[in-house]
Amino acid sequence: RAREPPLRSAAQRNSCASLCSKRVHFVAALASQISTARGGKAPHSRLAPRDGSAAQERSAMLRSGISPWRCLLVIIGCKLLLFPAYRSTDFEVHRNWLAITASLPLRAWYRENTSPWTLDYPPFFAWFEKGLSVLARFADAQMLDVQALNYASGATVVFQRSTVLLADVVLLGLALSFVRVRRRESGGVSLSLQEAAFVLWPLVHAGLVIVDNIHFQYNGWLFALFAASIWLVQRSSFLTGSAAFAALVCSKHLFAVVGPVFAVHLARHAILARSRPWRAAAALGSVVAAVCAAAILPFHHSLVEMLQRLFPFDGRGLVHAYWAPNVWALYCFADRALAVLLRRKASGLSSTGGLVEDAAFAVLPPVSPRVTAIATLIALVPVCVAAWRSPHRFAHRVALGALVSFLLGWHVHEKAILTVTVALWVDAVHQRVYCDEPPSRCFAPLSIVGSWTLFPLLFQPAEYGVM
Numbered sequence: 242r243a244r245e246p247p248l249r250s251a252a253q254r255n256s257c258a259s260l261c262s263k264r265v266h267f268v269a270a271l272a273s274q275i276s277t278a279r280g281g282k283a284p285h286s287r288l289a290p291r292d293g294s295a296a297q298e299r300s301a302m303l304r305s306g307i308s309p310w311r312c313l314l315v316i317i318g319c320k321l322l323l324f325p326a327y328r329s330t331d332f333e334v335h336r337n338w339l340a341i342t343a344s345l346p347l348r349a350w351y352r353e354n355t356s357p358w359t360l361d362y363p364p365f366f367a368w369f370e371k372g373l374s375v376l377a378r379f380a381d382a383q384m385l386d387v388q389a390l391n392y393a394s395g396a397t398v399v400f401q402r403s404t405v406l407l408a409d410v411v412l413l414g415l416a417l418s419f420v421r422v423r424r425r426e427s428g429g430v431s432l433s434l435q436e437a438a439f440v441l442w443p444l445v446h447a448g449l450v451i452v453d454n455i456h457f458q459y460n461g462w463l464f465a466l467f468a469a470s471i472w473l474v475q476r477s478s479f480l481t482g483s484a485a486f487a488a489l490v491c492s493k494h495l496f497a498v499v500g501p502v503f504a505v506h507l508a509r510h511a512i513l514a515r516s517r518p519w520r521a522a523a524a525l526g527s528v529v530a531a532v533c534a535a536a537i538l539p540f541h542h543s544l545v546e547m548l549q550r551l552f553p554f555d556g557r558g559l560v561h562a563y564w565a566p567n568v569w570a571l572y573c574f575a576d577r578a579l580a581v582l583l584r585r586k587a588s589g590l591s592s593t594g595g596l597v598e599d600a601a602f603a604v605l606p607p608v609s610p611r612v613t614a615i616a617t618l619i620a621l622v623p624v625c626v627a628a629w630r631s632p633h634r635f636a637h638r639v640a641l642g643a644l645v646s647f648l649l650g651w652h653v654h655e656k657a658i659l660t661v662t663v664a665l666w667v668d669a670v671h672q673r674v675y676c677d678e679p680p681s682r683c684f685a686p687l688s689i690v691g692s693w694t695l696f697p698l699l700f701q702p703a704e705y706g707v708m
Contacts, residue, residue, distance in 0.1 A: 313413070316444050317406065323454045324402045327701045332401060332457045333391055334358040335370070336384055342367055343374035343385040347539055351546040355387050361550040364536040365492040369459070373404050405453050409444065411462035415469055416440045423674055439673050439680070442666055443468075447692035452656050455707070456698050460656075463493050464663045471667045474503065475635040479511035479521075480528050487529045491536035494551050495657070498617070498646035499639050499664075505625040510632045557652045559608050565655040566694050567648045569613075572605065579604040613651040620645045636671060637681060640664035655698070658691040 337356045345353055350360055350367055360367060377384055380400035384392055419440050443449060443464065453460050466489045473482030483503075490497045507525060515521040540547055564570040580586065580603035601607070621642055628638045643660040647653055665687060669680030696708050 312441065313444075320406060320409075320450070320454050323450070323707070324399065326455045326707070327699065327704055328398075328455070328457045329698070330358070332393070332398075335401065335457070335459070336392060336397065337387070337390075338362075338367070338370045339374045339377055340385045340387045340389070342371040343377070344387055348542045351540065351543045351550055353387065356390055359550060361553065363491045363494050363551065364540055364547075365488060366459075369462075369492070376400075376404075401457070402454075405457070405459060405461065408459050409453075409461040412443050412465040415465045416444070419472075419670055419674065439666075439670050442669075443663065446659075446662070446688065448656075448659050448662065448688075448695050451692070451695045451698055451707075452659065455704065456656075458656070460659065463489065463496075464659070466492065467496060467660070468663055468667045470503075471636045471639050471664060472671075474506065474511075475667075475671065477510075477632075479507060480524060483507065483511075483525050484528045484532055487532035488536075491533060496660070498650060499642040499660075501618075501621055501625055502628050502639050502642040506628040506632070506635055506638070509629045554610050554651075559613070559651065561652055561654050563655055563697060565647065565653040565657060567650075567653055569608065569649075569653075572608065573602075576602045576605040610651045613649055617646055617649045620649055634668060636664055636668035640668060640681075655694060658687075658694060662688045662691050 333356075337358045338360050341350055341353050341360055353359065374385060377400060381394050381396040383389055383394065384397045384400075386392070420437075443461075449460060449464070452458050466485055470482050470485035470489055473479075473485060475482075486496075486500075486503055490500070511525060512518045512521045537544065559569050560573055564573065583604060585603045624638055624641045624645060627641075628635065640661050643657075643664055647657050647661060650657075662684075665681060665684045669684045672678045672680045699705070699708055
């Protein structure tokens with residue numbers, strides 16, 4: 242501390258700042274001359290002085306020799322290394338769905354119950370499995386046998402892991418579309434390194450890697466459709482955005498929890514704000530009805546069975562086998578703590594039994610699906626009011642709606658936190674890349690903590706290094 246220099250006066254600080262600014266501008270000018278001498282164009286630099294329209298910068302990735310395609314190859318290579326990793330029962334779930342959609346007629350898809358892992362996703366996802374089954378015949382036709390339970394040959398594992406990477410192409414396409422729109426609106430200016438990191442975030446997000454590339458699910462294309470629907474509605478492409486969201490719900494019905502936020506925003510800003518609201522309402526209603534009809538009508542003969550599969554309240558408890566970190570996890574923890582203190586035992590299956598069944602409480606009163614639905618709707622009111630008042634930051638409103646349903650919903654899976662982070666990602670891209678403003682302060686903490694809460698899914702020693 243004795244060797245620290247004395248504090249500088251204000252005049253000395255101003256002089257140093259002026260000198261540093263001159264040096265920075267000199268380096269920027271020198272870099273421009275070197276680039277021009279080599280036959281290239283003088284790049285826009287972060288070091289160059291900014292004035293109005295010159296605030297947009299050239300891609301730092303190109304200046305540093307980093308190519309998006311090289312980054313993509315590294316990402317694919319890392320995910321290929323995860324092929325031999327642990328896989329959950331969802332691997333057998335999707336293999337069985339491949340067999341059902343490949344070997345049975347439509348009327349039997351939602352009635353077949355040879356395996357306990359019956360088809361319980363909406364029709365569009367079933368058609369997605371049908372499309373994959375066409376390719377599966379070339380890999381290993383035995384996997385398409387409904388009676389071949391727990392079949393996992395080497396070719397089957399490679400095929401199903403590869404189809405997850407194939408589904409990630411949709412997410413990559415969405416990210417590239419963000420880049421194209423930004424270049425078109427900015428007159429061809431490329432992304433900076435930080436902006437490119439925001440755009441490519443979902444391809445390397447730890448939570449998505451854990452759930453899709455290790456645990457095994459197909460969330461890549463679903464989250465791409467989810468992000469696209471938010472993006473389109475936020476940019477006032479109401480018809481296309483509504484169609485995308487309807488297709489999303491017809492692919493995975495759990496996204497319907499943010500439906501009220503979409504409905505309020507569209508009612509206020511896509512219908513009532515128009516000069517002819519009835520015509521706008523008819524157009525939106527026709528688009529959504531057409532998408533839903535295309536999904537449901539082919540299964541009109543098994544509609545009851547499909548609804549029973551999509552909403553299985555019987556046999557499902559308040560919390561999942563692995564508790565999602567929400568309000569009801571705290572409720573179950575309080576019940577377990579009181580049971581220990583009061584030396585009571587639950588009359589039925591314990592909530593810590595590790596099974597996906599309806600658990601009994603020892604001390605606290607049970608919570609029904611109706612209670613969780615009412616609590617969720619009440620908590621959604623402030624979010625819907627904000628969506629009604631302003632059309633701005635729609636992605637942020639959707640993220641808040643998804644967070645409310647995660648905290649208060651019935652039988653919430655731990656993986657549902659990714660819905661919140663993906664919506665916040667769309668908001669971050671819009672704020673950072675298009676508005677040149679900082680993203681929401683909760684984006685980074687929620688992304689990190691959300692991934693950390695998924696670590697218990699990797700319970701085998703081989704995946705400790707991945708964590």
